[in-house]
Amino acid sequence: MKRLLRHAAAALTAGALSIGTAHAVLITQWAYTNEAGWSSFTGEGTITPSGNSGSILGLPTTLTWGTNNTSSLVADSPVSGIIFTNGAPQQGVPLTHNNFEIALGISLTSATLRDALRLQPIVPPGAAFDAPTLEFDISFLETPNAPAGGICADGSPVANGCPDIFVLNNPGELAPVSFIIDDYEYTVTINAVGLGPLSDQACAAVGAGPGCIGFITPENQVSTLMTFFTITARQIPEPGLLGLLGISLGALGFSRRRMK
Template sequence: MKGAMKKTLLASLVVPFALGAQSASAELITDWGYQVNSSFTDFSGSDGAGSVTASDENRVLSWGVVDDRHPEQSSISITDVNASSGLMTNGDYVDGGTFTHTNNIIGANDSALTSFDLNSSLTLTPATPAGDPLPPQMRTFVSFFSETLNNGDCVAASTSNCDDIFTVGNIDDLGGMPVGDDGFEFSSESFTIDDFSYTVFLQLDGLARLDDDACAQAGAASGCVGLLTQEGQINNFETRFRITSSPVDVPEPGTLALLGMGIAGLGLSRRKAAKS
């Protein structure tokens, strides 16, 4: 009986300590590869000559009729990013692609972009230690665009004649938080690998709370979030992202050992009761 008890207690201690050692050995992923793929969908244009057209796998939208007075169309575009490593856990931002508005003058009677969805997909791949790619994280920005008349009657914050206006309609659903005076940051849902929880933060430069006159001009409510683009300029807005981690609470080895001993004691008690 004493020998059986010793074997049972030994097993009850060895198993929990082995589990504890296994949990402690799970490594933090310190370096990630990443791939960002973006596209425009559900776009629409105003009534008028011509139409809004998509190209380069929906990464470019163009509008405006080309003629002697207007030699180039206006457009928006988004770039993709692909790197095998370099996104460091709890480290600095990495580039996530560039949103560009080529703001050319178009005819007053031309069809112009009015709305679009910007869809961005981020795929992370553990680089150190190496691992398989994770499922893509998707984010959609429901966006609206106002092609302003170049008549000098501009919104107060305009720096050209006259700035065009972008707004984001689902900023609250995205959980965006302002970063300084010029930019918003959006956090992903956290995910867990082994003993660590990870969260990705995406930042878009240029996004800000617009003045009431700009929101009204864009047909949005006061306090809207968006950005202004200068007429006759190529306007670039950089995106970037970072990843943070925190340990997941796991039972300490001592707690697991006590739990194992308790289970073993319960088993011995039942065994005694069965024999008596």
């Protein structure tokens, strides 16, 4: 009987472990397309949209404003490539502000950037699908370049003009997004390089509270906010596997007690 119990426990343990591996296939390589475009915008004067983000969204990628000189905000979409699960970050759609001196009274004031990510498993192969679409709500301030007192809206001293200010009103949209395929949970994490807390003065100038998240762009320069993303994965234990492991461990314990 002792020998029978030991064999039964071993068989249960082996069976439980085999269930955990029989159907779990980790997707290790993906093709991706990241698109972004402007779904809405407001401003003083005329804001001109142009460009096309691609076949997923079909939205304008460029917003232009100003007379004589012009400023613009450009989502360089689409971006396609290959990404590996638990591998190095890959580039998403960059956001570029062409910040040139323009007459006050014509300016972008707010915009919503819609962002889509299409993934297709390559290893092993699978059907393409879209991750949840993200919506980034942005407030913008075209700052005066010769403010009274020589202090710019962000609190910095005037130096070749004053930087313009962007505030991301819903930074929670940058939270990781997860989805489940077979026995694995995959998580997409976005990193926007250069996006971070602004000074209290900069936040207040745009009408946001202290500690707001955004970025500033120097006058008469081209500034690009680079985005990157990763895909990580973890295996999800199956309820049946956990139950069988419990039974097998219980049988092992019982056989040990009987052997004493």
